[in-house]
Amino acid sequence: MSDFTSNFWSVYVAGITLLGILGCAILLWATSRKKVVSTADNTTGHVWDEDLTEMNNPLPRWWMWLFVITIVFAVLYLVAYPGLGTNPGSLGWTSTGQHAKEVATANKELEPLYAQYTAKKVEELAGDGGAMAVGERLFMNNCAQCHGSDARGSKGFPNLTDNDWLHGGTPEKIKETITQGRIGQMPVMAAAVGSPEDVKNVAQYVLSLSGNATDSVRAQLGKSKFTACAACHGIDGKGNQAIGAPNLTDDIWLHGFGEQAIMNMVNNGKVNQMPAQGGKLTEAQIHVLTAYVWGLSNKPTKATP
Numbered sequence: 600m601s602d603f604t605s606n607f608w609s610v611y612v613a614g615i616t617l618l619g620i621l622g623c624a625i626l627l628w629a630t631s632r633k634k635v636v637s638t639a640d641n642t643t644g645h646v647w648d649e650d651l652t653e654m655n656n657p658l659p660r661w662w663m664w665l666f667v668i669t670i671v672f673a674v675l676y677l678v679a680y681p682g683l684g685t686n687p688g689s690l691g692w693t694s695t696g697q698h699a700k701e702v703a704t705a706n707k708e709l710e711p712l713y714a715q716y717t718a719k720k721v722e723e724l725a726g727d728g729g730a731m732a733v734g735e736r737l738f739m740n741n742c743a744q745c746h747g748s749d750a751r752g753s754k755g756f757p758n759l760t761d762n763d764w765l766h767g768g769t770p771e772k773i774k775e776t777i778t779q780g781r782i783g784q785m786p787v788m789a790a791a792v793g794s795p796e797d798v799k800n801v802a803q804y805v806l807s808l809s810g811n812a813t814d815s816v817r818a819q820l821g822k823s824k825f826t827a828c829a830a831c832h833g834i835d836g837k838g839n840q841a842i843g844a845p846n847l848t849d850d851i852w853l854h855g856f857g858e859q860a861i862m863n864m865v866n867n868g869k870v871n872q873m874p875a876q877g878g879k880l881t882e883a884q885i886h887v888l889t890a891y892v893w894g895l896s897n898k899p900t901k902a903t904p
Contacts, residue, residue, distance in 0.1 A: 609684030616682065620673050627666050630658070706881050713883035716890075721770035724890035726899030734891025737884055741876060742892075750895050755854055755871065762896040763851045765843045772840075774889040780875030783843045787868040791827040801825055802861035808836040809850035 645653040680688040687693075716730045724730050739748060745756045752758040757765065766772055766781060792798050800821030805828075807818040825836070831844040838846035845853060854860060854869060876885065 606685060613682075613684040613686075616677070620670060623666070624670050627663070627670075631663065710883075713881070713887065716887050717883050720900075721774075721886070721890045721893050722897075722900040724887065724899075725894030725897070727890075730887055731891055731894065734887045734894075737880070737888045738891055741880065741888070750892075757853060758851070759892055760895045761851065763846065763849060764840065765838075765845060765853075767840045768893070768896065770889055770893050773892050774885060776873060777880075777885050777888060777892070778875065778877040780877075781843060781871075781873040783869075783871040783873075785864055785869040787866065788827055789866045792824050792865055797821070797824045798862055798865050799858065801828070801865060802858045805836070805847050805861050806858065808848045811850065 641655050643653045643655050647653075677683050678688070679690045680692055682688070712733070716724055716727070716733075719727065719730075738746075738750070742750075746752050746759055747756070750759040757763075762768060764772070765783065766776055789795075789798055792801050797820075800817045801824045802821070803813045803817040804819075804821030804825050807813045807815075826834075829836075831842060832838050832847055833844075836847040838844045845851075852860065854864060876888075880888065
């Protein structure tokens, strides 16, 4: 219920739950109190299909007691567990806590497996087949949703196999990115660039930086306006990994290629987020995952004797 901005629905669901239990209890009580006058042959007098008669036998006591036990169990469950809106329950149980406990148990059991990898450098670990098999599973479970099962990414999600890095591709930087996450922001630059025509000219100039066919006149006009972009991307357009500014000269386009795509970025800006994995994965798991990601675009070194 914490996802809702109002407590209305939590109260609504709690009310329906309690009314349901109360209704069952009242129905059971009313049914047990009702007496049907039977005839001499112990029937109710109701006949269907000419010869089907309804007997006046009481409900089996075992069935009645099971019904009562079910109602009592439901009440005790709602007292012990968080089933009534925001009430945490007397046991303090939460699904989040249960998940965290199970994860901690699993990580404890896996410690011996990861212990053999933590002493190795990332560059050496990338050449260990066993470690890379583990790293691949970690990648599939935690990274493939955005970067793809082949790690080649898609529009808005970086390709991890081409050795083009927004924040740096050293083992230290990759580990930092995985652990802490990243928030990339391209501010709206239309006002700083100038008129819509100036934005179009800048888009042509940016395209020319990577050797793409452009309108040379517009590109030349856009060069002087590119100074508004140079603060992040550099005067030569090669970017700045310290702040995650992309290299505009390598013909690799994260958010789409072409004049219109570039104009959209200048006019609208863009915010991207790489979620932090430090609170989800252990330090040893991040070490193995770092080696796997690093190895996608680099050759591992031989282990030293």
